[in-house]
Amino acid sequence: xxxxxxxxxxxxxxxxxxxxxxxxxxxxxxxxxxxxxxxxxxxxxxxxxxxxxxxxxxxxxxxxxxxxxxxxxxxxxxxxxxxxxxxxxxxxxxxxxxxxxxxxxxxxxxxxxxxxxxxxxxxxxxxxxxxxxxxxxxxxxxxxxxxxxxxxxxxxxxxxxxxxxxxxxxxxxxxxxxxxxxxxxxxxxxxxxxxxxxxxx
Amino acid sequence: xxxxxxxxxxxxxxxxxxxxxxxxxxxxxxxxxxxxxxxxxxxxxxxxxxxxxxxxxxxxxxxxxxxxxxxxxxxxxxxxxxxxxxxxxxxxxxxxxxxxxxxxxxxxxxxxxxxxxxxxxxxxxxxxxxxxxxxxxxxxxxxxxxxxxxxxxxxxxxxxxxxxxxxxxxxxxxxxxxxxxxxxxxxxxxxxxxxxxxxxxxxxxxxxxxxxxxxxxxxxxxxxxxxxxxxxxxxxxxxxxxxxxxxxxxxxxxxxxxxxxxxxxxxxxxxxxxxxxxxxxxxxxxxxxxxxxxxxxxxxxxxxxxxxxxxxxxxxxxxxxxxxxxxxxxxxxxxxxxxxxxxxxxxxxxxxxxxxxxxxxxxxxxxxxxxxxxxxxxxxxxxxxxxxxxxxxxxxxxxxxxxxxxxxxxxxxxxxxxxxxxxxxxxxxxxxxxxxxxxxxxxxxxxxxxxxxxxxxxxxxxxxxxxxxxxxxxxxxxxxxxxxxxxxxxxxxxxxxxxxxxxx
Numbered sequence: 001x002x003x004x005x006x007x008x009x010x011x012x013x014x015x016x017x018x019x020x021x022x023x024x025x026x027x028x029x030x031x032x033x034x035x036x037x038x039x040x041x042x043x044x045x046x047x048x049x050x051x052x053x054x055x056x057x058x059x060x061x062x063x064x065x066x067x068x069x070x071x072x073x074x075x076x077x078x079x080x081x082x083x084x085x086x087x088x089x090x091x092x093x094x095x096x097x098x099x100x101x102x103x104x105x106x107x108x109x110x111x112x113x114x115x116x117x118x119x120x121x122x123x124x125x126x127x128x129x130x131x132x133x134x135x136x137x138x139x140x141x142x143x144x145x146x147x148x149x150x151x152x153x154x155x156x157x158x159x160x161x162x163x164x165x166x167x168x169x170x171x172x173x174x175x176x177x178x179x180x181x182x183x184x185x186x187x188x189x190x191x192x193x194x195x196x197x198x199x200x201x
Numbered sequence: 202x203x204x205x206x207x208x209x210x211x212x213x214x215x216x217x218x219x220x221x222x223x224x225x226x227x228x229x230x231x232x233x234x235x236x237x238x239x240x241x242x243x244x245x246x247x248x249x250x251x252x253x254x255x256x257x258x259x260x261x262x263x264x265x266x267x268x269x270x271x272x273x274x275x276x277x278x279x280x281x282x283x284x285x286x287x288x289x290x291x292x293x294x295x296x297x298x299x300x301x302x303x304x305x306x307x308x309x310x311x312x313x314x315x316x317x318x319x320x321x322x323x324x325x326x327x328x329x330x331x332x333x334x335x336x337x338x339x340x341x342x343x344x345x346x347x348x349x350x351x352x353x354x355x356x357x358x359x360x361x362x363x364x365x366x367x368x369x370x371x372x373x374x375x376x377x378x379x380x381x382x383x384x385x386x387x388x389x390x391x392x393x394x395x396x397x398x399x400x401x402x403x404x405x406x407x408x409x410x411x412x413x414x415x416x417x418x419x420x421x422x423x424x425x426x427x428x429x430x431x432x433x434x435x436x437x438x439x440x441x442x443x444x445x446x447x448x449x450x451x452x453x454x455x456x457x458x459x460x461x462x463x464x465x466x467x468x469x470x471x472x473x474x475x476x477x478x479x480x481x482x483x484x485x486x487x488x489x490x491x492x493x494x495x496x497x498x499x500x501x502x503x504x505x506x507x508x509x510x511x512x513x514x515x516x517x518x519x520x521x522x523x524x525x526x527x528x529x530x531x532x533x534x535x536x537x538x539x540x541x542x543x544x545x546x547x548x549x550x551x552x553x554x555x556x557x558x559x560x561x562x563x564x565x566x567x568x569x570x571x572x573x574x575x576x577x578x579x580x581x582x583x584x585x586x587x588x589x590x591x592x593x594x595x596x597x598x599x600x601x602x603x604x605x606x607x608x609x610x611x612x613x614x615x616x617x618x619x620x621x622x623x624x625x626x627x628x629x630x631x632x633x634x635x636x637x638x639x640x641x642x643x644x645x646x647x648x649x650x651x652x653x654x655x656x657x658x659x660x661x662x663x664x665x666x667x668x669x670x671x672x673x674x675x676x677x678x679x680x681x682x683x684x685x686x687x688x689x690x691x692x693x694x695x696x697x698x699x700x701x702x703x704x705x
Contacts, residue, residue: 021619033565033566036561037562040554040555044554091575096525100529107491108494116442119681120438127689137686145679147653149459149672153461159463166634170637174634175638
């Protein structure tokens with residue numbers, strides 16, 4: 001019974017949601033909507049579990065006075081402060097201040113460092129050591145050149161070359177990846193529906 | 202060269218501490234052979250695979266290859282009868298006085314059993330290879346430990362001429378002198394192995410026999426190349442990046458004359474321009490602050506255009522950071538347009554958890570997905586901007602700003618496939634290629650890489666062009682990247698050509 005009940009629930013839920021895609025019947029749609037809403041609630045609860053786990057891990061680190069406990073203290077304090085402001089004063093100026101002056105600048109700064117990494121990579125690693133590297137270099141330079149806001153003013157052929165690279169070789173590769181992903185998803189779904197895979201048990 | 206077992210970093214031969222991770226190199230270190238790349242224990246002087254010297258100069262002190270005369274060697278193929286005879290002779294000592302012809306199979310089994318017993322007694326661990334003992338004379342194995350005090354003379358160790366398997370090989374490989382040393386017969390003596398050494402040996406064996414990155418990396422000996430530029434070169438590059446960021450200070454709006462909107466950008470601007478007053482557009486801010494620098498200018502340009510066209514805007518996000526970005530952008534737009542008020546002209550619904558499942562809910566009811574709005578915490582029915590808007594199908598257009606292709610795919614697969622509406626994806630340049638198949642299939646009405654499209658959009662929509670400053674910086678950075686890649690490769694090719702001309 002311990003195994004049969006979860007398996008039956010998984011098959012029924014999966015079949016209802018799947019049927020709703022192909023059979024637009026109101027009764028099936030209503031049941032599927034309840035199930036999907038439940039999945040959304042579960043996803044939200046997963047966030048809560050993530051917070052509890054984070055507090056647990058860093059709390060233990062602080063309690064044991066392990067290495068990096070100072071960072072753990074900062075993390076827990078920041079998390080609790082932001083959580084308190086967000087729950088008590090949602091959409092308030094205080095929460096906006098935290099976002100505008102702490103969260104936004106920190107993430108933007110980390111991403112901005114990418115510019116230095118990219119230039120450093122172009123300097124250190126982007127070399128024509130082999131024929132394949134030469135092809136990649138020429139393609140990359142072409143695409144970068146077409147990314148110039150005024151690339152069209154430099155040469156009218158640059159956008160044409162970029163479009164060809166993106167729509168023919170790149171799209172061909174991406175189509176293959178997308179089709180492979182779709183086939184993999186179908187196989188996984190079938191394995192779960194047929195209880196070959198039971199990740200929920 | 203010593204390879205650190207912890208981080209695979211290649212350190213100089215005399216290093217005691219790893220340059221990369223700071224770990225001690227006194228234990229668990231291996232010398233990578235400079236010729237074949239094979240990993241050898243630290244105490245090895247010669248490579249166990251190619252016999253090259255691991256410590257430069259040591260080989261000459263032990264054996265001078267040039268001193269050994271090279272003789273011609275003509276290999277003779279032994280006949281089947283010779284091989285059978287050799288097998289019988291090898292098995293003979295293990296069966297004592299009994300005739301070998303009757304006991305060949307029995308002898309093999311006995312030898313194997315004895316070898317297993319020996320291997321169990323000595324507990325050699327994974328390094329030992331019991332199969333190598335099979336076929337060895339048992340008397341030789343047992344007698345060797347009992348006679349260590351009387352080392353044999355090198356002349357005694359040289360086998361008879363007719364039994365010498367190395368006959369004719371002298372001088373081909375520089376091992377003849379080393380092979381005739383007396384210490385070669387010290388090997389059968391079972392060494393006393395401490396627990397630490399046993400552990401070290403097992404660890405070495407597990408690492409050496411594993412087809413992991415350490416072993417693979419050790420096969421490739423990367424020669425140190427001459428630096429194309431000094432360390433100041435990197436500082437110069439970073440300075441160029443900084444100057445690219447400051448480009449708008451020098452260029453002003455002058456580059457706007459060079460900007461020509463692409464067809465996709467013009468098409469989106471035309472679509473929004475054609476929306477009647479009071480229409481509704483749903484905007485999903487599915488990107489985080491990390492990519493705000495790339496996407497924000499276009500989001501701001503589109504938001505301004507929608508506000509100027511008096512189109513109702515409902516914003517949401519499937520990224521926790523996207524809600525704050527939407528609030529930030531619309532606070533800016535509302536500050537520029539006094540008549541643009543929250544609740545009447547626009548609303549922010551908030552963060553929608555559960556990527557696929559959450560988006561699927563939008564098809565049935567917005568009220569189920571968002572109980573209250575993000576800013577004023579009012580139910581959606583209380584907001585004037587939400588009038589006649591109950592599900593995603595009630596919107597005239599849906600625009601998704603995204604930094605992750607999975608988000609756009611979820612919109613296509615979970616929402617658009619169920620509710621037919623016009624979907625525009627304005628994304629980062631990095632994920633644009635991943636979404637091209639969806640644009641070509643018609644599932645995406647518009648696909649725009651937001652990198653430098655903000656200025657193009659403002660030009661196409663005939664609005665003010667505050668984003669052009671940002672566009673100049675982006676263009677300058679692309680130029681820095683181009684010049685760096687080209688200059689570095691020109692220098693690299695010239696250096697290589699010079700090295701070839703000097704015969705290096």
